[in-house]
Amino acid sequence: MNPIIKTEKISHVYSVDTPFERVAIKDVDFEAERGEYIGVIGHTGSGKSTFIQHLNGLLVPSSGRVLYDGNDIRASKAATRDVRFKVGLVFQYPEYQLFEETVFKDIAFGPRNMGLSETEIDARVREAAGFVGLPDAKLEVSPFDLSGGEKRRAAIAGVIAMRPEVLILDEPTAGLDPHGRDEILGNIDAYRRSTNATILVVTHSMDEIAKSADRLFVFSGGEIVISGTPRAVFLRGDELRQMGLAVPKVTEIAHRLRDAGVAVSADIYTIEQLATELASMRAAIRGGGTNA
Ligand SMILES: Nc1ncnc2c1ncn2[C@@H]1O[C@H](COP(=O)(O)OP(=O)(O)OP(=O)(O)O)[C@@H](O)[C@H]1O
Numbered sequence: 589m590n591p592i593i594k595t596e597k598i599s600h601v602y603s604v605d606t607p608f609e610r611v612a613i614k615d616v617d618f619e620a621e622r623g624e625y626i627g628v629i630g631h632t633g634s635g636k637s638t639f640i641q642h643l644n645g646l647l648v649p650s651s652g653r654v655l656y657d658g659n660d661i662r663a664s665k666a667a668t669r670d671v672r673f674k675v676g677l678v679f680q681y682p683e684y685q686l687f688e689e690t691v692f693k694d695i696a697f698g699p700r701n702m703g704l705s706e707t708e709i710d711a712r713v714r715e716a717a718g719f720v721g722l723p724d725a726k727l728e729v730s731p732f733d734l735s736g737g738e739k740r741r742a743a744i745a746g747v748i749a750m751r752p753e754v755l756i757l758d759e760p761t762a763g764l765d766p767h768g769r770d771e772i773l774g775n776i777d778a779y780r781r782s783t784n785a786t787i788l789v790v791t792h793s794m795d796e797i798a799k800s801a802d803r804l805f806v807f808s809g810g811e812i813v814i815s816g817t818p819r820a821v822f823l824r825g826d827e828l829r830q831m832g833l834a835v836p837k838v839t840e841i842a843h844r845l846r847d848a849g850v851a852v853s854a855d856i857y858t859i860e861q862l863a864t865e866l867a868s869m870r871a872a873i874r875g876g877g878t879n880a
């Protein structure tokens with residue numbers, strides 16, 4: 589299958605020819621299939637935000653190419669414009685970018701830029717508000733009257749309203765309480781289920797991403813150093829720790845149980861897996877006739 593989005597050896601150097609020159613990403617090869625859920629992880633400063641801003645053309649690579657559906661996004665003005673709408677980017681703390689008089693107008697900002705009709709804009713806004721669970725009554729209030737979690741959801745709705753085929757979110761749950769985090773992750777899932785969009789989530793939460801992602805990409809020093817399924821990536825716990833990263837808490841528990849001589853599998857990364865494993869061990873002990 590053709591990847592929907594692909595990068596070929598992209599590098600990005602900030603502040604070229606100044607004392608602040610800095611290679612932020614280097615020779616990054618990446619691809620994602622339609623409908624895939626990708627997690628991007630890495631220590632602070634490893635290049636994650638720089639990388640994702642190339643995928644919709646917001647940053648231009650110093651070298652290398654970005655392909656959308658097989659075509660260089662800089663091949664023509666039309667391609668560069670199109671990719672802005674097809675690849676939706678939600679920044680970290682997007683609620684600080686709400687600025688219109690009403691929530692409706694804020695969510696409508698993207699679709700309006702796309703040149704859609706008023707009827708279509710209205711439909712898009714209501715659909716996007718539905719995905720993030722904002723009731724109609726909230727559309728007419730000022731974004732500043734929303735709660736923190738609602739503001740975040742309104743900002744995400746503004747990107748979803750463009751119906752992007754690739755939805756990228758930079759630390760979408762940062763700063764939210766557990767309930768708020770679950771809501772946002774649920775909103776992303778709802779959008780994905782109904783559109784088969786490709787999802788990229790940059791995160792520091794290994795526990796969250798282990799549950800949702802099909803594939804993980806690990807950045808270190810501006811390069812992708814590990815990629816694969818969560819199972820394959822979290823098996824390399826020692827390497828991750830050397831990069832200053834953690835493994836999911838439940839993986840940590842499984843590894844400690846193994847160190848203590850309990851024969852659980854090393855590749856556990858969700859609570860459900862650990863529960864199943866422990867339950868089957870208990871059943872085996874009972875079945876073996878031990879009076880535990
Ligand atoms: N606008 C900029 N000008 C100069 N250097 C920058 C700029 N933005 C980022 N950098 C540098 O590029 C490197 C990569 O930064 P980036 O923000 O992409 O990392 P990150 O992985 O997103 O980090 P975090 O987890 O803290 O968000 C860092 O060394 C950073 O200081």
Ligand SMILES: [Mg+2]
Nearest residue numbers: 636637638758
């Ligand atoms: Mg960042």
